[in-house]
Amino acid sequence: QTVVIQEPSFSVSPGGTVTLTCGLSSGSVSTTSYPSWYQQTPGQAPRTLIYSTNTRSSGVPDRFSGSILGNKAALTITGAQADDESDYYCVLYMASGISVFGGGTKLTVL
Amino acid sequence: EVQLLEFGGGLVQPGGSLRLSCAASGFTFSNYGMSWVRQAPGKGLEWLSVISGSGGSTKSADSAKGRFTISRDNSKDTLYLQMSSLRAEDTAVYYCARRDYSGRHYFDCWGQGTLVTVSS
Numbered sequence: 001q002t003v004v005i006q007e008p009s010f011s012v013s014p015g016g017t018v019t020l021t022c023g024l025s026s027g028s029v030s031t032t033s034y035p036s037w038y039q040q041t042p043g044q045a046p047r048t049l050i051y052s053t054n055t056r057s058s059g060v061p062d063r064f065s066g067s068i069l070g071n072k073a074a075l076t077i078t079g080a081q082a083d084d085e086s087d088y089y090c091v092l093y094m095a096s097g098i099s100v101f102g103g104g105t106k107l108t109v110l
Numbered sequence: 111e112v113q114l115l116e117f118g119g120g121l122v123q124p125g126g127s128l129r130l131s132c133a134a135s136g137f138t139f140s141n142y143g144m145s146w147v148r149q150a151p152g153k154g155l156e157w158l159s160v161i162s163g164s165g166g167s168t169k170s171a172d173s174a175k176g177r178f179t180i181s182r183d184n185s186k187d188t189l190y191l192q193m194s195s196l197r198a199e200d201t202a203v204y205y206c207a208r209r210d211y212s213g214r215h216y217f218d219c220w221g222q223g224t225l226v227t228v229s230s
Contacts, residue, residue, distance in 0.1 A: 001172065034214050036216035038155070038217070040155070045221065045223055046155065046205070046207075046217075046220055047220075048216065048219075048220075051210065051214055051216035051218070052216065089154065091157070091216065091217070093215035097160075097169045098157070099145070099157045099215065100157060100171075101147075101154060101156060101157055102154075103154050104154040
């Protein structure tokens, strides 16, 4: 069974830059996996940030960007703000037609 | 305004069944694939199932196969998740999510979720 791997936690200073990654237990992530990224704060529904690797969803600040780095999908936050402190999830679309969430990254801004 | 509203959650005994509903508004429901995603307390998001706009095609995660059935009624703009043989580990907030229209396989709209608690 395919496992999507994210860093469990990450910390960034206010104004700093952080890159979260999303990999596969076996194989490489490519654009054909249509990587997407979601932000979730406690008690709230997820919010769509990035889709199709690097397209920002409507209303998402341009400090959020997506890319492929090596064999992983990546979410970069440039100029982190306090309210970026959230859980971040990636989703990969598999050739079988199913979607798989990564385990999520808890981002702390301090 | 696009809205998704889940309901039908609640307390159910182990081995019991429950049907969740997700009422859609603000868009042409039958044009969009829809998914269910759940989140156990303190855990991450887990994709469960997807159904095509027509309802003619479904896919499910291994964890959902055999016990959970996704369906939809386009005349009522409503998505369903029929859950059976429920276990304690099915305790979670269940979200419905709209799949994008353009075939880029992401979720572009989310409901607020409904809590299912499986306990005796």
